[in-house]
Each structure stands twice: as structure tokens, then as C-alpha cells.
Amino acid sequence: MSGGYDRDFLRARVELPSPPAATVLLDYIHFSVRLRTARKLAAVVGVNIHGRELVPLPRQGTWHFDPRILKEHQAGPDVYKNNAFDRGHLVRRLDPVWGDDATARAANQDTFAFTNAAPQIDDFNQGKELWVGLEDHMLNHADLNDAKLSVFTGPVLAEDDLPYRGVQIPRKFWKVAAWTMDGKLASAGFLLDQSPMLGKVELKKAIRERLLADEPPPLGPFRTFQVPVRQIAELTGLSLARLENGDRLVKSQRSGGKEPMAVRLESMEQVRL
Secondary structure, eight states: OOHHHOOOOOOOOOOOOSSOOEEEEESSSSSSEEEEEETEEEEEEEEEEEEBBBBBOSOOOOOOOOTTSSGGGOOOOOGGSSSSEEEEESOOOOTOOOOSHHHHHOOOOOOHHHHGGGEEEEOOOOHHHHHHHHHHHHHSSSTTTTTTEEEEEEOOOTTTEEEEEHHHHEEEEEEEEEEEEEEEEEEEEEEEEEEGGGGSSOOHHHHHHHHHHHHOOOSOOTHHHEEEEHHHHHHHHHOHHHHTTBBHHHHHHHHHTTTOOOOOOSSSSGGOO
16 A cells, blocks of 8 residues: 655655644555644645545544554544534545555545544535535646645644633634646645634633634635635745745736735636646
């Protein structure tokens, strides 16, 4: 079976981004996780998607701790009990599920590791539907000879994220996809904000008051935005220089003489690729 994220999966080499804070690298089938143990969450995950070999397995899997890491360093089931939080897959369940049958099934189960999850409010509205369908949309723009995509995802781990059951809850999530077009590296960055929805979770009164006292966030609840990859680098501290150079949003906006800016997505047709 294949190992973790492969930096040479595309025709152009793309390294798995490394955050400034210390992380533990965990390899799974077709994807890797850089776990920030101090936060009990992944700082970044990277997955290789082979569109021609995807196996449409049904949603079956058992959430589990990764035995290579102490349980107390993973956000486990207690974080998700009796509240509005879902175990949000960071590597989408279907993305690494390709290859022969045994490999695909093992990859499917690997995505149910708690190291690949982050607390996400359970509302499944338009923004979140867009979020989970982005990989499928971008695969259609990858070179037909390859039909390959590398995707990096993670929460924005801010120092002032609100604590809940021993875990600081991320307010925003990001995604950067990379593929090749005409033999050249292309990329697109996306941001999703769940800040306005965190009031659904029964936080302590002082924490709730602090949340409500904050200025309104720049994004709407579970709205998906396409943003310059550079903005994601600034939010996360990740080095994304190669991906910034191939940013399709920036290229499209600069060709029109505009300063690159975020685009709120209402449909897939608005994605700049």
C-alpha cells in the first residue's frame, strides 16, 4: 500500500507545507497530517487525489485514536459528545480512496483518525456544501492526462481561539488545491468561517459573552470564499511561496487591473480557475 502525501505526485514538485510551530508528521494512505499536539489538532493535512482511480466506497468507517500519538494529544470523542459539533474531516473521506480495492478501503478507514478531524458546527448549508465539493470541481480543470490534484487543508489555529472541553476551537478553516494546467502548476485558495455559529455550543457564560462582544467577522457563517493563497499564508504562518506563484485567482484579477481580493462563492461557477 502507498505511504503518505507524495510531493512528486504532480508533474511539478509540491512539498507538504510546514507550520512555524512544532508538529508531528503522521503518514496515512495517500495523505499526511502535521499534528500540533499542543492544540490536539492538525495544523495542516495534505492529500493526493487520483481522479481516474477513485473508488466510490460508501460512507463507512470507525473513528479512532492514532496509536502512534498519546490520546491526550488528540481531540477525541469527548469534544464531540452531546453538542452541535461534528467531527469534521480535514482530508475529505473520498479523496485518498483510490487504487486497488484493499488500498482504497484502508485509506477510507485512515480518514476516520481523530488526527484528521476538527470541531465543525453541524449546520450543512450552502457554504459548507460548496466547501466539500471543491475537489470534484477542480479535478475537472486538472490536465486530462493526469486528472490529479494535491490538496492542503487545515484550521486557522489562532492564539485567542475559544477553549472548550480542553480544546481551543478554530474559527476558520482553509484549503489550497494544486494541479497542473498546460504543464504548469496552478493553485486556488479557499477560506470558510464558522465564527458566527459557535454560539450554538454551550460555552461557559464568560466565553459566550466574549464571543458576542467581538467585532463581526469579515466572513458570513459557513460561507465559502476564494481568497489569495498569500492571505492563507499570512493567516497560518505557512510557507506557500510555490503555491502563491500559481494562484489562479490572483492571475485572473491582475489581468483585469485589480488588486487581488477575496470572492464570496455562491456557486461553483464563480470559482476562478
